[in-house]
Amino acid sequence: MISNNLIEGKSFSWFDVEEPQKDDFLILSEQFTLPSLLVQDTLRPEHLPKYELSEEEHFFILRSFDPNSNLDSTTIQDFTRKIALFINRDRLITIHRVKLDYVEKIKIQINKKNNFNTLQELVHALMIEIIRGYERPVLNLQDMFDDFEEDILSKKLEGLNTQQIFCFRRQLFVLKRILRHTQDTLLRSKEFWEEHPSLLQDLRENIDQVYFQLDELSDNFEHLFQLHISLNDQRANDIMKVLTVFSSILLPLNFIASFYGMNFDHIPGLHSINSLRGVVLMMVLITLVSVWFFQRKGWFKRQD
Numbered sequence: 001m002i003s004n005n006l007i008e009g010k011s012f013s014w015f016d017v018e019e020p021q022k023d024d025f026l027i028l029s030e031q032f033t034l035p036s037l038l039v040q041d042t043l044r045p046e047h048l049p050k051y052e053l054s055e056e057e058h059f060f061i062l063r064s065f066d067p068n069s070n071l072d073s074t075t076i077q078d079f080t081r082k083i084a085l086f087i088n089r090d091r092l093i094t095i096h097r098v099k100l101d102y103v104e105k106i107k108i109q110i111n112k113k114n115n116f117n118t119l120q121e122l123v124h125a126l127m128i129e130i131i132r133g134y135e136r137p138v139l140n141l142q143d144m145f146d147d148f149e150e151d152i153l154s155k156k157l158e159g160l161n162t163q164q165i166f167c168f169r170r171q172l173f174v175l176k177r178i179l180r181h182t183q184d185t186l187l188r189s190k191e192f193w194e195e196h197p198s199l200l201q202d203l204r205e206n207i208d209q210v211y212f213q214l215d216e217l218s219d220n221f222e223h224l225f226q227l228h229i230s231l232n233d234q235r236a237n238d239i240m241k242v243l244t245v246f247s248s249i250l251l252p253l254n255f256i257a258s259f260y261g262m263n264f265d266h267i268p269g270l271h272s273i274n275s276l277r278g279v280v281l282m283m284v285l286i287t288l289v290s291v292w293f294f295q296r297k298g299w300f301k302r303q304d
Contacts, residue, residue: 002027007110012119016103017095032093034086042084042095045077049181051189058192060085060185063178064100064130065137074170080178085123087192092119102129124199131206137175138213144168145221152228172218179211249290253283
């Protein structure tokens with residue numbers, strides 16, 4: 001559905017297209033003379049952020065975070081929503097398939113106060129809402145990281161949930177990829193912001209801030225994951241140490257028992273009760289000496 005002009009009394013206009021149908025695309029191509037190839041790009045739901053300049057028509061595709069997405073969403077289509085912007089000297093057309101909260105917010109701002117004096121200011125307002133919308137998933141990822149850190153450092157878990165790790169790393173990758181493409185899109189659109197470089201700089205600074213948080217979160221998670229692996233290796237070493245201690249204690253006892261268990265008639269002390277007592281005493285002494293030795297070496301102490 002194509003809306004009426006949302007801005008009145010200005011030198012530029014804004015038409016918003018929500019849930020476009022096939023007829024709407026025909027109207028857009030004919031009435032607004034939009035390039036057909038660019039219109040076709042708006043039909044691709046998986047399209048990444050991009051910018052193109054066709055004659056005097058500036059074309060943006062941007063992706064915004066979908067607040068209704070599931071916490072375990074791991075694809076760009078499930079995690080974000082696409083919006084296309086067709087801009088010429090005195091007109092903005094926005095196209096999106098679902099209702100977007102930040103678009104409605106800008107519409108309310110237009111009705112409440114007259115604060116957009118140029119087309120670049122309006123586009124900047126839309127883009128800054130898109131960029132700041134990624135602060136919410138970044139906070140969600142930070143909460144997931146805090147849970148991982150608490151579980152690992154408090155040693156509550158022997159192993160992390162692999163599904164949660166996959167979702168965390170996949171969402172991190174998706175967010176960084178989208179922001180990186182958005183940043184490249186802004187770099188290629190310098191001509192559109194030529195008369196308003198401060199607006200472009202503000203957008204780039206906001207992207208850099210969110211991207212830095214993701215980059216820091218990624219590095220911290222890698223360090224935490226390496227710590228988790230090291231702790232698991234330490235637990236495995238503790239187990240092997242205990243098994244080694246018991247094996248060392250039982251080995252001489254097993255040798256003595258095996259020696260006197262051989263089927264020979266001529267074994268010293270075979271029919272003597274005193275020999276039996278001596279063998280038992282020797283086995284007890286060997287056990288006590290082995291326990292004392294390993295206790296002195298500290299092998300019975302568990303490392304925290």
